[in-house]
Amino acid sequence: MQAQVCVEPKTYVETDDYLEKCNWLAWGREEHPLNCARFMYAETFCAWIGGRLPTESEWEFAARSRGKDNEYPWGNADPSCDLAVIKNEDGEGCGTGHTWPVCSKPLGNTEQGLCDMSGNVMEWVADCWFNSYEGNPPTDGSAWDMPFCDCQVRRGGAFLGAIETRYRACDLPSSNDYIYGIRCARDAAGK
Numbered sequence: 001m002q003a004q005v006c007v008e009p010k011t012y013v014e015t016d017d018y019l020e021k022c023n024w025l026a027w028g029r030e031e032h033p034l035n036c037a038r039f040m041y042a043e044t045f046c047a048w049i050g051g052r053l054p055t056e057s058e059w060e061f062a063a064r065s066r067g068k069d070n071e072y073p074w075g076n077a078d079p080s081c082d083l084a085v086i087k088n089e090d091g092e093g094c095g096t097g098h099t100w101p102v103c104s105k106p107l108g109n110t111e112q113g114l115c116d117m118s119g120n121v122m123e124w125v126a127d128c129w130f131n132s133y134e135g136n137p138p139t140d141g142s143a144w145d146m147p148f149c150d151c152q153v154r155r156g157g158a159f160l161g162a163i164e165t166r167y168r169a170c171d172l173p174s175s176n177d178y179i180y181g182i183r184c185a186r187d188a189a190g191k
Helices: 039-048 054-061
Strands: 122-128 153-154 168-171
Touching: 039 122, 054 122, 054 153
Parallel strands: none
Antiparallel strands: 122 153, 153 168
């Protein structure tokens, strides 16, 4: 696994309670999303593979199939385990108690084929948290940032539940959890 070169194994996890749900070096979960990652590790990993974290506006535009008025990445149908890795009557992760392999629910993809935009893990984005879009948010798709960010934005759902495309949450950049994951982005060619 290439990511082993980027970060020291298990240094991103603070307590043993998380180890059973963290995919890093977990036998049988090599194809699962990298989770339990702090914001700075997410940034470092994306840079290491030649990318970056998406901005919040990029993430939502992609999750809504290029900005459509969709409740979920797949459209407006209610969430189910046919569409996303979520919590259902069988429990977390559609009964597994953890994540599933990346892109294992293709019926839940966006129209452009992006997978796991809701369910599996929530994803860090580059933006700092602001309670509303009042003020001076960027209008060019760039990250809304500040020198000292107390709360970093996360988007998407997790294996604990599907989340609507407009749902936003935040946490300390130093936080980690087994529901936090990474989605990297690259600038379009010629940008």
